Amino acid sequence: MIKISVVFFAGARDIVGQNRLEMQIPALTSIAKLRALLIEKFPQLESLATRAAFAVNEILVLTDTLLVENDEVAFLPAVSGG
Amino acid sequence: MIKISVVFFAGARDIVGQNRLEMQIPALTSIAKLRALLIEKFPQLESLATRAAFAVNEILVLTDTLLVENDEVAFLPAVSGG
Amino acid sequence: MSMRIKLTNEPIAHEEMVENCRTKSAGAIVLFLGTVREITGTEQTLFLEYEAFAPVAEKTLLEIAEEATSKWGIQKIEIIHRLGILYPGETSIAVCVSCPHRADAFAACQQIMNKIKEVVPIWKKETSPKGVSNWIHPKN
Amino acid sequence: MSMRIKLTNEPIAHEEMVENCRTKSAGAIVLFLGTVREITGTEQTLFLEYEAFAPVAEKTLLEIAEEATSKWGIQKIEIIHRLGILYPGETSIAVCVSCPHRADAFAACQQIMNKIKEVVPIWKKETSPKGVSNWIHPKN
Numbered sequence: 233m234i235k236i237s238v239v240f241f242a243g244a245r246d247i248v249g250q251n252r253l254e255m256q257i258p259a260l261t262s263i264a265k266l267r268a269l270l271i272e273k274f275p276q277l278e279s280l281a282t283r284a285a286f287a288v289n290e291i292l293v294l295t296d297t298l299l300v301e302n303d304e305v306a307f308l309p310a311v312s313g314g
Numbered sequence: 315m316i317k318i319s320v321v322f323f324a325g326a327r328d329i330v331g332q333n334r335l336e337m338q339i340p341a342l343t344s345i346a347k348l349r350a351l352l353i354e355k356f357p358q359l360e361s362l363a364t365r366a367a368f369a370v371n372e373i374l375v376l377t378d379t380l381l382v383e384n385d386e387v388a389f390l391p392a393v394s395g396g
Numbered sequence: 397m398s399m400r401i402k403l404t405n406e407p408i409a410h411e412e413m414v415e416n417c418r419t420k421s422a423g424a425i426v427l428f429l430g431t432v433r434e435i436t437g438t439e440q441t442l443f444l445e446y447e448a449f450a451p452v453a454e455k456t457l458l459e460i461a462e463e464a465t466s467k468w469g470i471q472k473i474e475i476i477h478r479l480g481i482l483y484p485g486e487t488s489i490a491v492c493v494s495c496p497h498r499a500d501a502f503a504a505c506q507q508i509m510n511k512i513k514e515v516v517p518i519w520k521k522e523t524s525p526k527g528v529s530n531w532i533h534p535k536n
Numbered sequence: 537m538s539m540r541i542k543l544t545n546e547p548i549a550h551e552e553m554v555e556n557c558r559t560k561s562a563g564a565i566v567l568f569l570g571t572v573r574e575i576t577g578t579e580q581t582l583f584l585e586y587e588a589f590a591p592v593a594e595k596t597l598l599e600i601a602e603e604a605t606s607k608w609g610i611q612k613i614e615i616i617h618r619l620g621i622l623y624p625g626e627t628s629i630a631v632c633v634s635c636p637h638r639a640d641a642f643a644a645c646q647q648i649m650n651k652i653k654e655v656v657p658i659w660k661k662e663t664s665p666k667g668v669s670n671w672i673h674p675k676n
Contacts, residue, residue, distance in 0.1 A: 242659035243671035290591045306589055312672035313658025314570050314629050323449055324519035325531035372451045388449055394532035395518025396430050396489050411551035420574040420624040427567040434560040484560040506642045
């Protein structure tokens with residue numbers, strides 16, 4: 233198992249109830265798999281999660297990216313800036 | 315015969331050598347006919363005249379407009395503002 | 397709806413135009429400035445001189461503004477064209493519009509500029525660094 | 537070419553952005569301001585609150601600016617996004633570009649705005665006069 237953290241923004245943060253979540257997950261878990269784990273943990277997150285983008289250590293990544301120890305994942309729900 | 319005046323702008327004024335020309339023309343001369351008279355008088359005006367617009371008493375008009383005593387015609391060569 | 401159309405010999409205060417167009421009913425403001433370019437193709441410009449047939453230019457600008465307002469739902473609009481001598485970098489024309497939505501604001505501002513370039517009786521004379529002056533009369 | 541990208545909690549000084557984009561090599565400056573609309577459909581807005589994932593938002597804005605610069609021949613570009621609480625009429629975003637020709641300046645500014653709305657990690661929360669707050673997360 234590895235330790236990672238996930239940071240949440242906007243509506244996702246409101247659902248999760250906190251900014252940042254520390255998680256223990258199997259090594260080389262993909263972002264897609266992490267997303268599924270998060271939906272399991274927070275079912276209300278599903279609608280946002282399907283359209284979310286993800287960054288790892290402040291770089292946008294595809295959902296097949298594999299996570300390693302101490303990665304910081306950002307959960308980025310559909311944007312509404314401008 | 316009627317008396318009209320024609321005012322010239324930009325390159326047309328440079329060719330005619332003056333701002334304003336007083337002319338005696340037959341009553342009910344059209345703008346198209348006036349244009350031909352002007353080209354006769356100032357052959358160098360031809361290239362500008364074919365693409366010029368005309369106003370009579372500060373209102374844009376079509377070339378079939380007929381002129382009457384004291385009309386002020388504006389000869390407006392192709393524009394380049396903006 | 398508010399509207400201001402002006403020909404002027406003074407520098408154009410674009411900040412004021414934007415503030416005049418700002419309104420709670422708009423989500424988008426687009427400001428266009430035409431500025432004097434120093435180089436066009438291989439030609440260099442020392443300065444431009446703009447001249448207008450003012451009464452018809454003002455009327456035509458007003459018609460363009462009114463047509464665009466009804467077509468694009470413009471909330472506020474300002475059009476100012478400068479006349480006289482302008483040096484490279486200076487603003488010759490400014491068009492500012494506000495609309496509820498941004499696509500309309502962009503389309504309105506761009507279409508207004510296209511129309512102005514086509515039909516408003518204003519002309520410019522280019523003077524090169526060698527002192528050669530030419531009135532610009534497009535051939536198409 | 538000069539470029540400025542900024543996230544800020546302060547009001548956006550659009551006049552300064554335009555002056556920074558002015559250059560003798562450009563014939564056109566286009567400024568876009570996104571402003572807070574009081575009414576959207578039947579909903580009324582008391583205020584908006586903008587939040588960003590700043591490091592990625594800045595990087596993404598920079599990429600958008602660089603891509604547009606090479607595509608449209610932008611001479612100078614400034615993008616400023618405001619964060620925090622904004623009331624109706626206030627400017628949430630400003631994009632200013634200068635280009636040699638006006639069609640490019642309009643296209644560049646509009647495409648930059650479209651991209652920003654699609655991909656930059658910034659979000660807004662709407663609060664109605666009744667005190668109801670909602671984060672906006674588009675569904676398409």
